[in-house]
Amino acid sequence: MQELINKVLRNSEIEPKLADEIMTIGRLKKVRAGNVVISPESDSNEMPIVLEGLLKVMRQDKNGNEIFLYFLEGGETCAMSITCCIEGKKKAFHVVAEEDSVLWMVPMGHIDSWVAKYQSFRKFVFDAYQTRFDEMLNAIDSVVFLKMDQRLYKYLLDKKQASGSFVINKTHEQIANELNTSRVVVSRLLKQLEREEKIEQHRNRIEIL
Amino acid sequence: MQELINKVLRNSEIEPKLADEIMTIGRLKKVRAGNVVISPESDSNEMPIVLEGLLKVMRQDKNGNEIFLYFLEGGETCAMSITCCIEGKKKAFHVVAEEDSVLWMVPMGHIDSWVAKYQSFRKFVFDAYQTRFDEMLNAIDSVVFLKMDQRLYKYLLDKKQASGSFVINKTHEQIANELNTSRVVVSRLLKQLEREEKIEQHRNRIEIL
DNA sequence: TGTTCGATGTAACATTTATCACACATGATC
DNA sequence: GATCATGTGTGATAAATGTTACATCGAACA
Numbered sequence: 001m002q003e004l005i006n007k008v009l010r011n012s013e014i015e016p017k018l019a020d021e022i023m024t025i026g027r028l029k030k031v032r033a034g035n036v037v038i039s040p041e042s043d044s045n046e047m048p049i050v051l052e053g054l055l056k057v058m059r060q061d062k063n064g065n066e067i068f069l070y071f072l073e074g075g076e077t078c079a080m081s082i083t084c085c086i087e088g089k090k091k092a093f094h095v096v097a098e099e100d101s102v103l104w105m106v107p108m109g110h111i112d113s114w115v116a117k118y119q120s121f122r123k124f125v126f127d128a129y130q131t132r133f134d135e136m137l138n139a140i141d142s143v144v145f146l147k148m149d150q151r152l153y154k155y156l157l158d159k160k161q162a163s164g165s166f167v168i169n170k171t172h173e174q175i176a177n178e179l180n181t182s183r184v185v186v187s188r189l190l191k192q193l194e195r196e197e198k199i200e201q202h203r204n205r206i207e208i209l
Numbered sequence: 210m211q212e213l214i215n216k217v218l219r220n221s222e223i224e225p226k227l228a229d230e231i232m233t234i235g236r237l238k239k240v241r242a243g244n245v246v247i248s249p250e251s252d253s254n255e256m257p258i259v260l261e262g263l264l265k266v267m268r269q270d271k272n273g274n275e276i277f278l279y280f281l282e283g284g285e286t287c288a289m290s291i292t293c294c295i296e297g298k299k300k301a302f303h304v305v306a307e308e309d310s311v312l313w314m315v316p317m318g319h320i321d322s323w324v325a326k327y328q329s330f331r332k333f334v335f336d337a338y339q340t341r342f343d344e345m346l347n348a349i350d351s352v353v354f355l356k357m358d359q360r361l362y363k364y365l366l367d368k369k370q371a372s373g374s375f376v377i378n379k380t381h382e383q384i385a386n387e388l389n390t391s392r393v394v395v396s397r398l399l400k401q402l403e404r405e406e407k408i409e410q411h412r413n414r415i416e417i418l
Numbered sequence: 419t420g421t422t423c424g425a426t427g428t429a430a431c432a433t434t435t436a437t438c439a440c441a442c443a444t445g446a447t448c
Numbered sequence: 449g450a451t452c453a454t455g456t457g458t459g460a461t462a463a464a465t466g467t468t469a470c471a472t473c474g475a476a477c478a
Contacts, residue, residue: 059346061354069349083339092346116325129338130292136345137268137301140278143352144389145270148435171455180353182436187456203444203455357465380425391466396426412425412474 005104008051008075015120022049026106031097038081038095046105049077053101054162058094058178067143068155068178070135071098071162079132082111082125099163149189151179153198160208168206214313217260217284224329231258235315240306247290247304255314258286262310263371267303267387276352277364277387279344280307280371288341291320291334308372358398360388362407369417377415 002023009019029048031037037048037055048055055072057080072078072095084091114121142151155178159168176186190206193199200207211232218228238257240246246257246264257264264281266289281287281304293300323330351360364387368377385395399415402408409416 059349059353061350063354065354067349067353079338080342083335083342089339092343112328112331115331116328119321119325122321122324126292129288130298132342133289133292133345134301136342136349140268140276140345140349140352141270143349144268144276145272145274147433173455183456184437184458185435188458191457201456382425392426393428393467394465397428400427410426 004051004102008049008104012075012124013120014124015118018114018118018121021110021114022104022106025110026104029103029105031101031103033097033099033101035097036094037097037103038078038091038093040091040094042091044105045108047077047081047108047111048072048095049104049106050074051102051104053103054098055095055101055103056098058096059092060094065180066094066177067139067180069093069139070132071158073162076131077124077128079125079128082108082128148179148181148185149192152186152189153193155179156193156199156206156208166208168208169204170206171204213260213311217258217313221284221333222329223333224327227323227327227330230319230323231313231315234319235313238312238314240310240312242306242308242310244306245303246306246312247287247300247302249300249303251300253314254317256286256290256317256320257281257304258313258315259283260311260313262312263307264304264310264312265307267305268301269303274389275303275386276348276389278302278348279341280367282371285340286333286337288334288337291317291337357388357390357394358401361395361398362402364388365402365408365415365417375417377417378413379415380413 005023005026005028006019009022010016014022026049029037031053036042038044040060050072052074055078057069057072057078058066059069060066078095080091080093081095083089111125115125142154146154152175155175156168160166172186172190173183175190176183179186190199190201194201198209200209214232214235214237215228218231219225223231235258240262245251247253249269259281261283264287266278266281266287267275268278269275287304289300289302290304292298320334324334351363355363361384364384365377369375381395381399382392384399385392388395399408399410403410407418409418
């Protein structure tokens with residue numbers, strides 16, 4: 001397990017001394033696909049770093065409607081968790097395991113001092129912010145500028161990209177929830193994509209061509 | 210002028226010594242309403258702090274379609290500028306003066322060392338990120354979960370809030386651009402809001418009741 | 419005063435998306 | 449293989465939004 005942490009952290013630009021600290025202070029957490037890692041209710045004070053697997057960040061409104069924002073892949077962390085914890089604010093999002101994942105949970109208490117002390121950690125944090133802003137803008141773009149058929153296709157491609165697999169194991173219903181639309185709409189548009197030979201459909205499974 | 214900077218920075222939680230540095234190193238910039246402060250083309254390496262007035266942050270796609278994201282008010286800064294400059298990435302947004310404004314432009318070169326050195330600056334920066342994430346999520350909520358009539362009304366209320374005025378001097382066309390819809394749609398919905406006695410309309414001017 | 423131009427109002431229609439209803443397919447289980 | 453729960457396909461219709469076209473209004477100014 002230590003090797004895994006080592007691999008992710010050493011591969012990043014974290015300096016060895018800091019990597020040691022992070023390894024000493026954090027704890028390992030395994031989550032199974034579908035499980036919630038962070039929710040508005042949870043007041044965890046840990047920053048999750050993805051060692052293995054894939055997390056997804058979802059936004060939810062008061063009525064329980066959801067929308068998918070972006071994925072967190074190996075080596076990445078949840079920038080919003082950092083700000084929320086530092087500010088002690090309630091989180092306004094869910095983080096859910098998209099695949100079985102291995103996380104390294106780092107208590108927030110040390111963040112400030114690391115930011116002060118390590119240039120490489122400042123870079124790590126600012127990188128995280130940069131990437132998250134980009135993803136957020138990307139999410140906004142999709143919703144604002146694209147029609148549902150394009151949004152859906154983009155969603156499938158993003159998922160392929162993040163998971164590294166051409167196969168997506170989801171029902172139409174699940175996809176509809178992530179795009180905040182209805183199952184019927186997704187079924188219709190997927191059928192259309194199939195006719196255009198961009199995908200192939202099976203039960204609970206979509207294959208990207 | 211120095212008084213203005215003093216007022217904004219001293220009122221914030223920036224420690225005096227840092228405030229002095231910021232005042233020594235930055236430069237004053239005045240912009241008139243409508244003028245562009247930051248655009249994807251500009252590769253300015255300065256972080257703008259709003260001393261007076263109001264800026265708005267807009268997202269634009271390749272086809273030139275726009276959408277309003279959020280306002281930057283007095284004492285606030287553009288978090289996305291920080292990350293972009295640090296990462297040396299192209300900015301993916303426009304910052305435009307919504308009102309005549311006075312800005313304090315701080316060269317990015319000093320940011321990293323200030324973050325390392327001053328706890329209060331770390332707080333300032335993390336606050337900025339937190340606020341921006343919130344505003345961004347808020348923008349996403351509007352676009353994803355609200356119908357156009359509600360989005361429009363929310364937009365008017367936000368504008369009222371940010372400007373501190375019940376009067377909005379904009380044409381339907383301008384509003385339509387910020388919401389990425391058409392003038393006709395805005396006219397229709399504004400008329401509706403007028404019938405519901407939530408607003409009063411005049412030429413180039415909307416009054417919130 | 420009349421002209422001009424940008425802003426606003428509104429009808430008619432097209433397109434996109436949402437919703438409802440129901441048929442049918444598939445895989446699991448007994 | 450009969451039963452059942454769940455997933456998918458599709459028509460019909462409604463609602464929301466976008467588009468086109470044109471009328472009217474009001475301010476500015478010749």
